[in-house]
Amino acid sequence: AQTVTQSQPEMSVQEAETVTLSCTYDTSENNYYLFWYKQPPSRQMILVIRQEAYKQQNATENRFSVNFQKAAKSFSLKISDSQLGDTAMYFCASSNNNNDMRFGAGTRLTVKP
Amino acid sequence: KAGVTQTPRYLIKTRGQQVTLSCSPISGHRSVSWYQQTPGQGLQFLFEYFSETQRNKGNFPGRFSGRQFSNSRSEMNVSTLELGDSALYLCASSLGHQGAYEQYFGPGTRLTVT
Numbered sequence: 001a002q003t004v005t006q007s008q009p010e011m012s013v014q015e016a017e018t019v020t021l022s023c024t025y026d027t028s029e030n031n032y033y034l035f036w037y038k039q040p041p042s043r044q045m046i047l048v049i050r051q052e053a054y055k056q057q058n059a060t061e062n063r064f065s066v067n068f069q070k071a072a073k074s075f076s077l078k079i080s081d082s083q084l085g086d087t088a089m090y091f092c093a094s095s096n097n098n099n100d101m102r103f104g105a106g107t108r109l110t111v112k113p
Numbered sequence: 114k115a116g117v118t119q120t121p122r123y124l125i126k127t128r129g130q131q132v133t134l135s136c137s138p139i140s141g142h143r144s145v146s147w148y149q150q151t152p153g154q155g156l157q158f159l160f161e162y163f164s165e166t167q168r169n170k171g172n173f174p175g176r177f178s179g180r181q182f183s184n185s186r187s188e189m190n191v192s193t194l195e196l197g198d199s200a201l202y203l204c205a206s207s208l209g210h211q212g213a214y215e216q217y218f219g220p221g222t223r224l225t226v227t
Contacts, residue, residue, distance in 0.1 A: 032212065033212045033213055037218075043220075044116075044218050044219065044220050044221075045203065045205075045218040046218070047215050047216070047217075050215065052213065091156060095212030095213075096212050097212050097213075100158060100161070100169045100171075100212070101146065101158055101212070101216065102158065103148075103155060103156035103157075103158075104155075105155045106155060106156075
């Protein structure tokens with residue numbers, strides 16, 4: 001069974017600064033995928049970034065990057081140059097080959113002007 | 114390309130009733146997954162359908178069921194509603210049932226059970 005843990009229920013960051021959201025996971029699978037999803041207030045969930053477990057290189061998408069530590073089963077999200085539009089709930093998730101996606105409890109991020 | 118659509122967007126039901134929620138995936142997507150989102154339990158996986166077959170199921174009672182049609186549209190049904198079934202129900206579609214594929218989420222159906 002997969003489990004995903006996000007230990008930071010809420011975080012805040014000043015506009016233009018950098019923030020890191022933590023996530024740890026546990027899985028018995030050899031092949032799995034990790035995701036960060038963003039759910040803005042009253043809006044649809046969208047994918048921020050994804051990482052294949054077999055790839056050692058950390059994924060990056062513009063201002064978003066991950067620090068994937070496979071041995072430690074850690075998958076943190078770094079947001080650089082934070083913008084007001086980054087205010088949202090962020091969910092870390094893991095998925096195996098059966099598309100059985102498990103989500104963490106979420107971190108509510110507030111970007112302050 | 115149109116996104117994932119869910120109908121209805123809001124629903125109010127009474128305890129003991131049953132409800133059917135609908136999800137239309139992105140054109141060409143063959144996998145549809147359903148999730149329940151509540152403040153207390155967070156996001157929980159309900160089930161996933163691919164090519165009209167249930168491929169995976171989360172830890173929910175048999176009152177929760179679903180199906181997928183040949184055009185990949187999916188419905189989920191909850192029978193004998195309980196107060197605890199009040200939640201946002203999210204549907205997500207993807208190209209394949211492998212976990213590698215990005216899931217695209219719909220806006221959700223907010224179900225309130227009174």
